[in-house]
Amino acid sequence: MTPRRKKRLWITLALLIGVSTTIGLVLYALNQNMDLFYTPTEIVQGKPDGSKPEVGQRLRIGGMVVEGSVKRDQESLLIQFDVADVGPAVTVTYEGILPDLFREGQGIVAQGVLVDSRTVKASEVLAKHDEEYMPPEIAEAMEKNHQPLEYTEEQKQGSQL
CATH class of the missing domain: 2.40.50.140 (Nucleic acid-binding proteins)
Incomplete structure (x- = not known):
């Protein structure tokens, strides 16, 4: 794997982790405010x-x-x-x-x-x-x-x- 592909892979993984964390926090906040x-x-x-x-x-x-x-x-x-x-x-x-x-x-x-x-x-x-x-x-x-x-x-x- 070339260094350029490795860098892209890490950026993609970081974005996926960030989006997943954001979605998880939003769902948690909505669940807390549900009546x-x-x-x-x-x-x-x-x-x-x-x-x-x-x-x-x-x-x-x-x-x-x-x-x-x-x-x-x-x-x-x-x-x-x-x-x-x-x-x-x-x-x-x-x-x-x-x-x-x-x-x-x-x-x-x-x-x-x-x-x-x-x-x-x-x-x-x-x-x-x-x-x-x-x-x-x-x-x-x-x-x-x-x-x-x-x-x-x-x-x-x-x-x-």
Whole structure:
């Protein structure tokens, strides 16, 4: 092998190692910033594939705010409420001002960190737009894993008033 070919080989190897390292670091950074979506039932019981979120993991949770579960701290902006789909409820704590559309019985998506097996400390809470709207992620997850929530005729008439 001539010295010129040897030099080209080393340059090619160095470029391949550099590109591989760069791709590896980018994939690692993207994996660290990924927020997975869970329903309350999936947080408590795990997903169908057996995966369950770990304490300290960043995630997004979506579901309906349970009636009568909203508790506000009189001294601060700390709010605690339960979110459920068709299974067990998960408690969400949030410090800040909630969206104007937030209320009991409405669908929400909260982004935060899993504090323990049934508690999420939210950094952001998003509320749904109107009575008929359900975030696509919640509707898809509920359709895939559970029976969809359906309004009774009384609930439909009550929401139209």
